[in-house]
Every structure is written in structure tokens, then in C-alpha cells.
Amino acid sequence: MYDGLVGIGLEISKTLLSDYQATVLVLGDVSMPPQQDWDTWVATHDPKEDISVKIDGFKELAELGGIFLAPMPHDNDVTQLSEIVAKAEKQYGRFNGVIHCSGGSANGHVRAVNKASHELTERDFITVPYALMALDSVFEKRDLDFRLVMSSLGSILGGILFVSYGSSNCLAASFAEYSNAFKPYRWNVQCWDSWDIEWKIVDYKNTTLHDNITDRLRAIALTVDEGLDCFHRSLAYNSRYHITISSTDLQARIDKWVNKQTMEGFKADTSKTQKRHPRPAISTDFSEPINALEKTLASAFEKLLDIDAVGRHDNFFELGGHSLLATQLITELRSTLNADMAISDVLESPTVEKLGMILQAENNVAAEIEPV
Structure with missing residues (x-):
């Protein structure tokens, strides 16, 4: 499980541990500090800061048992990642599947285009598509039951404040589609709408969105129970490798944000x-x-x-x-x-x-x- 410590990924990790008694190796993203420094980090940073939320997520998972954490190598180094995976395989047994979760949560990725610095944008691409490419390379020759990408609906609709988040998810989904066309195994891509759990961790109040907008978005977010139900249902579609989960009429949203039909109607009025x-x-x-x-x-x-x-x-x-x-x-x-x-x-x-x-x-x- 890559980056399954926050938002949607955290809920999926909890489900694997509690409902399936799975043993889960969590690969923390490259920005997380060493585990021995966590207490110092939490004491000196905002509890809603991305890394603080992920540390709390791991502690919550640890209480369920069967969870192990390994740091993702800097710059997604394939050699180092291969060594981590081989060591875990020797200690815990054969891997049954791999889940890439970084693109499923907006936490730490929400920013306006004029605040999308090179450093922050690069981080989005390192943690989403480049990490997926590294995982694909390491698990390429392993016989897995499933390969899953938890992506975002932002890769289809875009969205205000999602300039690098949407584009990095789009690249991740495109890579998975490319891999599926030329390799004997398949990545299942799930493009998720927001869950209400996101509104508990992402500090949208400090992202320039007015209350009128956040209240409207919060009202249509999937509940955790709805999201988990969709997750189980989506895995049943063996013939579908790219599934989009939208809480409202998806075509209407595409017409509004992609095709700009609503905008054209407004201009006429x-x-x-x-x-x-x-x-x-x-x-x-x-x-x-x-x-x-x-x-x-x-x-x-x-x-x-x-x-x-x-x-x-x-x-x-x-x-x-x-x-x-x-x-x-x-x-x-x-x-x-x-x-x-x-x-x-x-x-x-x-x-x-x-x-x-x-x-x-x-x-x-x-x-x-x-x-x-």
C-alpha cells in the first residue's frame, strides 16, 4: 500500500486490516520524516499539516495490527524500492496485490495556480505518477492478484485549486492505461470523487475557497460507508480497468467543467x-x-x-x-x-x-x- 495513511487510502487500509485480516506493508511517501522523529514533528507542526495527518493515520492503523511501515526511497529509486519489497517478502510472505493511494486524497495538494511553485508541483508528480511508475517496475515480474490505482476525479474534471493535483493524477492514469496496453497484467484505475473524510483533514478554510463553495462541495461528498461500498463493487468489474466514481451526474459535470456548456448558456443569458x-x-x-x-x-x-x-x-x-x-x-x-x-x-x-x-x-x- 503506497501512501495509504490519509483520506481514502486510510479507510481502504483499515478495511484490509479489519475485514480481511490482511498483512499490509505501507510505503510512506518520500516527504515523511524517519519514524523516530515523529513525536518531535507532531509537537512542532500544525496537526492538519499533511505529514502530521499521515503520522496520526499510521498510529490509528497500528492499533488494528498487521501493519508495517517502510519509507519510500527518495526520488522513487527503483533499486532501493526493490530491496525493501524483497526484504518484506522474505519476512512476511508473498505479496497478493499492490495499491497506489497517493492520488486518492487531496490533502496537501490543494493550491491556486499562482501558488503552485516548482517545488510543490514537483512533489505532486513525485508522489503520484512517478511513484506509480516505480511500483510498476518493481512488481512487474510478480504474479499479483490485483494492481490498483486510487486516482482522483480531478484527472477528468480538473478543478479550481487542483492545477498540479489534477495533472499529476492524469499522468498516473495515462501511464496505467499505457502499461495495460503493452504488458500482460492490468492496473485497475479508480477515479474517485471526494469522500466526507477529506473534509475532516483538508483545511479548505485556508485554501481561499469561500464558505458558500465548501458547503456546496461538502454536501455532495461520499460518506465513508458509501465509498467503501463503491470500492467493493468496483473490484467486481473484472472487465473494466478504468472506473469513475462520481457522487452526482458525471456527464453533467463534464458538460459544465470540460465542455463549458453551462458557461455558454450563461453568456447568452x-x-x-x-x-x-x-x-x-x-x-x-x-x-x-x-x-x-x-x-x-x-x-x-x-x-x-x-x-x-x-x-x-x-x-x-x-x-x-x-x-x-x-x-x-x-x-x-x-x-x-x-x-x-x-x-x-x-x-x-x-x-x-x-x-x-x-x-x-x-x-x-x-x-x-x-x-x-
Whole structure:
């Protein structure tokens, strides 16, 4: 089990130990510190930090028995990994299967594109597709009952804040498909929607997502019982090597996020002349925009949200905005203001005032102060 210490992977590991009395060798990802340093790590780091969560996950598994941990070699070194596997095989017996879990959990992978540094992006690729390639090489000549990749629905739908997470999962799934075409064994790829367990470990409140978005996503997440039921059912499809598990209509989501059909429909609606809705009751009092830039931003809010008046302190998401409309807002502002803006700008600064400050600070546009 590679990286089965958090989220979906943790629940699968618990199931293997408790329901099947399996002996499980867990390969921790390359970023985990040596086991003797865990207490120091936990004492000096945020409990929701990725490594802290994985340490707690192993301790939970250890109470069930039959669990053994080995560090994943740095840079997924195949020679070192082969030695680890051979040693475990000699000590515990023949391997029956291998599960690659790193792509199944969003913990530690959620970030906006403008915060996707080379270091963090490289880590996503090391822990997801490159680790899978190493496992494939090491277990290539072993007769296993199953080879399983726990991937993410993000490899199909993409998603805001999933720039490197989605692409790294996409590469992992593509590699598995390539391997299946040319090798005598098969990798089963499962592309998972989020489970509610993810919302207990991923600190989405600090990832720029507004409560309106997180509440909407949390409501459609799979429960652990639903997820485990899907897991058992998916293994029964021997003729299917790539299975997608979505909690809602998958084609509707593909049409919305990939084919952009909803976006096209929205554009057509905004061209119509019609009476707009009154400003809803929200947490802030109405305050007029104070300059030409803020007036332009407020006008864009009003047009997209179909509201007759937007104040400078009004929150885009409290007014009824969502991630898809935020994407459209960025497109509109890029055209209107010739500004280099990212979706994360709206997520992090969802008011007319704050967006105006970002634009002025970055010298994207000039704001002329006008009396109101």
C-alpha cells in the first residue's frame, strides 16, 4: 500500500486490516520524516499539516495490527524500492496485490495556480505518477492478484485549486492505461470523487475557497460507508480497468467543467435586457464604489449576478456567486480592464474594494478617484 495513511487510502487500509485480516506493508511517501522523529514533528507542526495527518493515520492503523511501515526511497529509486519489497517478502510472505493511494486524497495538494511553485508541483508528480511508475517496475515480474490505482476525479474534471493535483493524477492514469496496453497484467484505475473524510483533514478554510463553495462541495461528498461500498463493487468489474466514481451526474459535470456548456448558456443569458434582482440581505451594509475602477468592478458583479446594485464591500459569493461565475468574472475583467488576473484573485479577495486594491497594487490598471 503506497501512501495509504490519509483520506481514502486510510479507510481502504483499515478495511484490509479489519475485514480481511490482511498483512499490509505501507510505503510512506518520500516527504515523511524517519519514524523516530515523529513525536518531535507532531509537537512542532500544525496537526492538519499533511505529514502530521499521515503520522496520526499510521498510529490509528497500528492499533488494528498487521501493519508495517517502510519509507519510500527518495526520488522513487527503483533499486532501493526493490530491496525493501524483497526484504518484506522474505519476512512476511508473498505479496497478493499492490495499491497506489497517493492520488486518492487531496490533502496537501490543494493550491491556486499562482501558488503552485516548482517545488510543490514537483512533489505532486513525485508522489503520484512517478511513484506509480516505480511500483510498476518493481512488481512487474510478480504474479499479483490485483494492481490498483486510487486516482482522483480531478484527472477528468480538473478543478479550481487542483492545477498540479489534477495533472499529476492524469499522468498516473495515462501511464496505467499505457502499461495495460503493452504488458500482460492490468492496473485497475479508480477515479474517485471526494469522500466526507477529506473534509475532516483538508483545511479548505485556508485554501481561499469561500464558505458558500465548501458547503456546496461538502454536501455532495461520499460518506465513508458509501465509498467503501463503491470500492467493493468496483473490484467486481473484472472487465473494466478504468472506473469513475462520481457522487452526482458525471456527464453533467463534464458538460459544465470540460465542455463549458453551462458557461455558454450563461453568456447568452447576460445579453438579454431584463429587470435585475434587488440586492439581497447579506452580512455587509451597502457602500457605493468610490472610483472609476470600483464602478467598473461593481458593474461586472451586477451583470454576472443579475443584481441591480453591488456595494464595494459586498462579497461575490454571498451575493450568489460560485466558482463557475468567478471564472466568467475573470474573463470579463480581462477583456474590460486588460488586466492579468487569476481565479484565485476572486477566491481570495471577493469584494469590489479588495479586487480594486489588487489591480492597483499590481499596476494592472489606473484608478482615477472621482467624487461620488
